[in-house]
Amino acid sequence: MSDPRQALLDAARRMQAAGLNRGTAGNLSLRAGDSAGAGFLITPTGMPYDALVGEDIVHVRMDGSCQGRRQPSSEWRFHRDLYAGRPDVGAILHAHSPFATSLACLRHDIPPFHYMIARFGGDSVRCAAYATFGTQALSDAVLLAITDRRACLLANHGMLVVGDDLQQAFDLGVEFEVLCEQYWRACQLGQPVLLDAAEMSIVLARFAAYGQQP
Template sequence: MPTDPYRELRRAVVETCRRMNAIGVNQGTVGNVSVRGGDGFLISPTGVPYDRLAPEQVVAMDLGGGWSGDWRPSSEWRIHAAVYGARPEAGAVIHTHAPHATALSCLRRDIPAFHYMMAVAGGASLRCAEYATYGTPELAANMLRALEDRTACLLANHGAVGFAPGLEAALALMAEVENLCRQYILARQAGEPVILDAAEMTRVLEIFKTYGRQDLPAPR
């Protein structure tokens, strides 16, 4: 039999799915994970519990929705395909139903710059995409508008989605998005958060261009 060129990517998707649930940014079989591969991407299948997910069940798809193998792809494959088609820098996409992010998505409001770490998603706010039925082209289109100049957003009455160059970075992003959403809820329970102004967030975003980079010289 020919060697599967995506064997390691399939294993990485399975591992990320399990880690996503283990760290609490997702639960059950909701949420989905994909990684770019060749001219398309590899995505978790629909309805398979992640603790029983095998690499061969990860589905290879093209950007037009074609897929191969014995397993059906996630019902949310369109949002993944849309990101890969529109954002060449995206190497992995993760969609979650994280509790706090999902709760805030039901308010259908953008989350403002209450904390400088909002810059982790690329801007001064975490936008909420307009509502559309799950799995539809309309949802994918709404998501892309909310992701303009961003790497993550909320999906109204649904959850959150984000992308990064690789799976590890994408999972870290979604964990931070959930953490920020939890912090925002706590801050609102205690009072009215003080929002950082545009000038400060511009400074923060400039600094964030080197955030986490170990390949750069130490600051003086």
């Protein structure tokens, strides 16, 4: 079985290559328990991904205690709270990608301008209320915004996506940034025409089996 720390590190570096992050911005985690119980692995705070080795990945238990030689990402709280409240979540990606962050600074939800909004679980992608990074207040806002969704914006901050595993979290992160770019560009030309509730209900039903092969 592959080393989950190395898998997390490899995925974090792919975030850089995909243009989702630059420098030490953003963070990535993977649900992973230990002998003491439930928890997760997460990238450390303030370190460039290219400089990391597997031993730099931090294990955080659900009580907030840490195991490892580094300190966890300052955003460990919303990772912990998402894993605690969403048993469907196996991995979490947070990024300061250019287009998602630009939209987050407007503090607007993303409406159904394109049917691919349904890929993230609803007829819109919500923007979480602003709170200082690394705080419990931000975690509370995130949990509210991402209810019944796989993505949300963080006001004046960035984006967050959740997946069943690392690969899905990464793929959804890339797809969400592309969707944010499309919305940003459409808004430069005028007011996008939105799909109505009836059409989005049809699309959501179709997405229930999206990507599933026999």
